[in-house]
Amino acid sequence: MKRTFLGEFEEIVLLTVAILGEEAYGVTVTQELEQKTGRSVGFSTVHTTLQRLEEKGFLASQMGGATAERGGRRKRFFTVTAAGRKALVEVKQVREELWGALPPQTLQLMGG
Amino acid sequence: MHSNPPRLADRFLQFFCAPHLLEEVQGDLHEEFEYQVKHAGARRARWRYWRDVLGFFQPRYIKRKPSQYPQTYLFSLNMLHNYFKIAVRNLLKNKGYSFINIGGLAVGMVVAILSGLWVWDELSFNQYHQNYARIAQVMIKETDEGNVGYSNSVPYPLATELKTNYQSNFKHIVTSSNAGDYILTAGENKFLRKGQFMEAKAPEMLSLKMIYGSWAGLNDPHSILISASTAQALFGNTDPLNQVMKINNKLDVTVTGVYEDLPLNSVFNDINFFAPFDLWVSDNEWVRESANNWHNHFLKVYVEIQPTTDFERVSKTIKDAELKNIGDLKDKVAENPQVFLHPMHNWHLYPFKNGAVNPEPTQMVWLIGIIGAFVLLLACINFVNLSTARSEKRAKEVGIRKAIGSVQGQLISQFFSESFLVVLLSFFLAFVLLLFTLTWFNDLSAKAISIPWTNAYFWLFCLLFIFVTGLLAGSYPSFYLSSFQPIKVLKGINVVNRFAFTPRKVLVVFQFTISVTLIISTIVVYRQVQFAKNRPVGYTREGLLMLAMKSDAFSGKHEILRTELKNTGAVSEISASMGRMTQVSSNNDGLEWKGKKPEQDKNFSTLTVSHEHGKTVGWQFVKGRDFSRKYATDSSGIVINEAAMKYMGLQNPVGETISWKFRENTAYFQVIGIIKDMVMESPYEPVKPAIFYIKPINGKPNWLNVKINPSVSISQALPKIEAVFKKIVPTVPFDYQFVDDEYNAKFKAEERIGKLATFFAVLAIFISCLGLFGLASFVAEQRTKEIGIRKVLGASVAGIWQLLSKDFVVLVILSCLISVPISHYFMDGWLQKYTYRTEISWWIFGVTSLGALGITLLTVSFQAIKAALVNPVKSLKSE
Numbered sequence: 001m002k003r004t005f006l007g008e009f010e011e012i013v014l015l016t017v018a019i020l021g022e023e024a025y026g027v028t029v030t031q032e033l034e035q036k037t038g039r040s041v042g043f044s045t046v047h048t049t050l051q052r053l054e055e056k057g058f059l060a061s062q063m064g065g066a067t068a069e070r071g072g073r074r075k076r077f078f079t080v081t082a083a084g085r086k087a088l089v090e091v092k093q094v095r096e097e098l099w100g101a102l103p104p105q106t107l108q109l110m111g112g
Numbered sequence: 113m114h115s116n117p118p119r120l121a122d123r124f125l126q127f128f129c130a131p132h133l134l135e136e137v138q139g140d141l142h143e144e145f146e147y148q149v150k151h152a153g154a155r156r157a158r159w160r161y162w163r164d165v166l167g168f169f170q171p172r173y174i175k176r177k178p179s180q181y182p183q184t185y186l187f188s189l190n191m192l193h194n195y196f197k198i199a200v201r202n203l204l205k206n207k208g209y210s211f212i213n214i215g216g217l218a219v220g221m222v223v224a225i226l227s228g229l230w231v232w233d234e235l236s237f238n239q240y241h242q243n244y245a246r247i248a249q250v251m252i253k254e255t256d257e258g259n260v261g262y263s264n265s266v267p268y269p270l271a272t273e274l275k276t277n278y279q280s281n282f283k284h285i286v287t288s289s290n291a292g293d294y295i296l297t298a299g300e301n302k303f304l305r306k307g308q309f310m311e312a313k314a315p316e317m318l319s320l321k322m323i324y325g326s327w328a329g330l331n332d333p334h335s336i337l338i339s340a341s342t343a344q345a346l347f348g349n350t351d352p353l354n355q356v357m358k359i360n361n362k363l364d365v366t367v368t369g370v371y372e373d374l375p376l377n378s379v380f381n382d383i384n385f386f387a388p389f390d391l392w393v394s395d396n397e398w399v400r401e402s403a404n405n406w407h408n409h410f411l412k413v414y415v416e417i418q419p420t421t422d423f424e425r426v427s428k429t430i431k432d433a434e435l436k437n438i439g440d441l442k443d444k445v446a447e448n449p450q451v452f453l454h455p456m457h458n459w460h461l462y463p464f465k466n467g468a469v470n471p472e473p474t475q476m477v478w479l480i481g482i483i484g485a486f487v488l489l490l491a492c493i494n495f496v497n498l499s500t501a502r503s504e505k506r507a508k509e510v511g512i513r514k515a516i517g518s519v520q521g522q523l524i525s526q527f528f529s530e531s532f533l534v535v536l537l538s539f540f541l542a543f544v545l546l547l548f549t550l551t552w553f554n555d556l557s558a559k560a561i562s563i564p565w566t567n568a569y570f571w572l573f574c575l576l577f578i579f580v581t582g583l584l585a586g587s588y589p590s591f592y593l594s595s596f597q598p599i600k601v602l603k604g605i606n607v608v609n610r611f612a613f614t615p616r617k618v619l620v621v622f623q624f625t626i627s628v629t630l631i632i633s634t635i636v637v638y639r640q641v642q643f644a645k646n647r648p649v650g651y652t653r654e655g656l657l658m659l660a661m662k663s664d665a666f667s668g669k670h671e672i673l674r675t676e677l678k679n680t681g682a683v684s685e686i687s688a689s690m691g692r693m694t695q696v697s698s699n700n701d702g703l704e705w706k707g708k709k710p711e712q713d714k715n716f717s718t719l720t721v722s723h724e725h726g727k728t729v730g731w732q733f734v735k736g737r738d739f740s741r742k743y744a745t746d747s748s749g750i751v752i753n754e755a756a757m758k759y760m761g762l763q764n765p766v767g768e769t770i771s772w773k774f775r776e777n778t779a780y781f782q783v784i785g786i787i788k789d790m791v792m793e794s795p796y797e798p799v800k801p802a803i804f805y806i807k808p809i810n811g812k813p814n815w816l817n818v819k820i821n822p823s824v825s826i827s828q829a830l831p832k833i834e835a836v837f838k839k840i841v842p843t844v845p846f847d848y849q850f851v852d853d854e855y856n857a858k859f860k861a862e863e864r865i866g867k868l869a870t871f872f873a874v875l876a877i878f879i880s881c882l883g884l885f886g887l888a889s890f891v892a893e894q895r896t897k898e899i900g901i902r903k904v905l906g907a908s909v910a911g912i913w914q915l916l917s918k919d920f921v922v923l924v925i926l927s928c929l930i931s932v933p934i935s936h937y938f939m940d941g942w943l944q945k946y947t948y949r950t951e952i953s954w955w956i957f958g959v960t961s962l963g964a965l966g967i968t969l970l971t972v973s974f975q976a977i978k979a980a981l982v983n984p985v986k987s988l989k990s991e
Contacts, residue, residue: 073139
């Protein structure tokens with residue numbers, strides 16, 4: 001099975017886009033990430049990751065309408081494609097399989 | 113509070129970010145900034161903004177999206193072919209314009225090249241000598257009662273001092289006599305030639321190009337080096353080496369070398385022979401006696417410094433070379449003589465005059481350079497004016513080219529290639545013109561300029577010149593034309609709005625301002641020369657010839673010469689005088705008269721003459737009488753000029769006694785006559801007080817003046833006079849000068865400026881008119897329809913002529929108004945240097961302005977009347 005590799009940060013960004021649904025663009029993704037993970041994320045890093053994901057086919061984008069705020073500049077909205085959803089599911093399955101394979105005593109030690 | 117993101121960061125982002133990404137990135141950044149301002153404060157937000165912008169500075173965001181259309185190549189060979197084809201077609205289609213463009217530009221270029229060569233010649237003066245950069249002349253700066261004086265004549269002991277104590281600074285120290293005229297005799301041939309007696313190292317230092325013999329030629333004290341032309345004159349085609357000849361009929365010398373004639377732009381150009389310094393010393397007892405005399409300044413000392421040092425350092429070292437040795441001579445110490453070196457590269461352009469560096473040579477270089485540049489600029493303006501004026505014709509072409517897919521860069525290169533084509537054609541034409549005008553220009557400027565065909569710098573300069581002219585002439589049209597919008601042009605909207613004409617007007621005004629200024633200046637220069645020429649000179653120059661008595665052969669022959677010459681009937685009188693008529697060779701103080709005030713210490717011209725001098729040169733007596741042989745007392749008589757009478761303040765000077773202490777002796781004179789002032793020196797300066805006397809107090813008369821009988825023609829008289837001279841002084845060549853020729857030579861410098869100014873002024877006005885002609889014809893063509901309609905409605909030819917000419921006349925009047933104060937300012941400054949000068953009358957401005965207007969009207973009217981006479985049916989039917 002050929003599977004595109006999804007980096008850790010890419011995975012989080014892809015998930016965040018999925019969470020935000022219709023409202024996912026540069027600013028919201030960054031802010032959501034900072035709130036949820038509590039870590040400061042570089043604006044350009046997020047942008048670059050979004051673009052890379054789009055190039056890989058996990059995200060699709062289209063320009064929104066003109067906005068009143070931000071000087072009338074349009075936003076680029078991102079939506080998760082079918083491939084993107086599949087990739088997320090795959091990652092989740094792999095995780096769950098791995099968690100499931102964890103010996104019970106180790107799980108207990110971790111406080112789970 | 114509303115806060116904006118840092119502007120610089122924003123600008124930077126706009127600069128580097130690819131356009132297709134900029135909108136979203138910048139929008140997001142701005143939104144984030146607003147958010148941060150609210151939550152973290154403006155300061156933090158700004159910091160963060162900067163950080164974020166810099167974060168985007170990576171290839172992903174910088175790389176531009178590739179265009180979906182193929183790139184246009186700016187320099188495709190096919191297009192270049194096409195440009196030149198179109199350019200040539202355009203030139204051939206509008207032959208009139210092409211002629212004005214190319215011809216005008218070529219004329220401008222000729223002027224620019226000529227003035228460039230002239231300036232180059234001035235700057236490269238003396239560079240013929242290979243050691244040019246290290247040769248200098250020893251000079252002395254003296255301060256006499258606050259007056260600074262610079263002298264290139266130095267006392268004999270200074271030369272000795274330099275050799276004994278300062279030799280290590282110099283490669284060569286060459287002591288030399290003044291240049292002077294000497295009679296050279298070889299067999300039957302004798303000529304008067306200028307020469308200099310120099311020490312043996314001179315030929316090496318001056319790097320003479322030897323044709324025969326070597327630089328060591330002056331080592332033998334009885335040798336002589338002669339120039340090639342002199343050798344040709346003396347010995348014809350025979351080998352001159354080791355031939356025996358005489359200097360001034362008494363010094364026997366052997367020719368040990370022949371050198372190539374020195375070029376016109378070397379100070380030693382007129383030196384036709386070099387002879388050993390020691391020979392001169394042995395022939396002149398007074399020189400030997402002056403060996404320890406610090407008072408007598410009579411030597412020239414040329415040096416070549418060591419390659420390891422520089423002029424400034426050596427000047428500093430030798431500064432006190434004189435002062436150290438004159439401890440007991442109080443009067444010399446008071447003058448504080450400072451010895452210094454005057455480098456060869458400054459001899460021509462920075463000579464000393466009246467105690468300061470004479471600025472005139474440098475001013476002249478600047479003037480010629482600037483005028484040359486201006487005339488070229490005028491020609492370039494023509495090109496620009498005509499190109500933009502014709503832009504409407506090319507507008508459709510530009511529109512179509514753009515519609516098909518030309519980008520602006522292509523059009524710019526098209527018009528540049530067109531202008532370079534024109535410039536190149538003009539340059540070739542200019543070179544052809546240059547070949548024809550160079551001889552004439554050399555005559556005019558008294559130079560021997562040639563085109564330096566083999567000089568790489570010259571060609572480099574020419575290339576640069578073509579390039580600059582092409583840029584200058586082509587930049588405005590190319591940027592202007594290429595900026596047309598194709599839609600407007602193709603729809604036929606008049607793209608040339610009324611403002612487009614304004615720069616053209618400014619340029620026309622500029623052109624005519626320069627031309628009119630040049631014309632006014634030319635007239636003023638000529639008026640000044642004429643004014644000085646018309647000055648009463650106080651004696652008769654016509655038919656008066658003079659002759660230097662160079663040789664002892666003349667002594668005791670005066671009476672017999674006089675009788676023989678008068679017996680021929682061709683001569684009415686002869687006289688001897690000290691110095692020539694066109695020069696005052698002796699000035700002295702020490703005169704005393706009744707009522708002399710102590711502060712009256714001005715020098716008088718003191719000249720010994722023979723009895724008949726007054727009759728020969730035509731003295732004009734105001735009071736008293738001439739010298740006469742009848743009165744024995746006249747040997748202590750004196751004739752003074754009006755200036756002397758005024759200076760002495762004597763009411764009735766005839767019979768007054770004047771005493772003159774010359775060196776140790778005092779002579780007493782009786783005034784017998786007062787004559788009108790004679791202009792012997794500069795015709796622009798007031799005449800100095802002068803006294804004339806028979807007694808040879810300060811030297812014997814050394815010039816002979818011969819007045820030709822007015823009833824005999826000069827061509828008949830000359831052979832007779834020559835025969836007498838051949839008979840009585842056979843060893844002396846009959847080398848004479850006419851006083852009026854010599855007098856006219858005093859105006860040479862001014863006349864040359866006048867001629868050069870005329871040359872430039874005529875060309876400037878010619879080029880300007882050429883441009884005006886082009887513009888007028890263009891305007892007439894542009895308004896063909898308007899003129900047709902006006903004529904149909906009843907306008908007269910005169911009315912239309914007026915309509916078309918008015919605009920240009922206004923411009924020319926404006927330029928006249930501008931040039932009047934400019935030229936007045938400059939010419940007034942120029943005239944200030946002459947004491948005897950003309951006024952700048954207002955009629956000069958009036959006449960020049962009227963003349964300029966007249967020429968303008970003539971130029972414009974030709975086109976205006978042609979347009980006005982066209983049958984309106986024809987002009988309205990077209991298109």
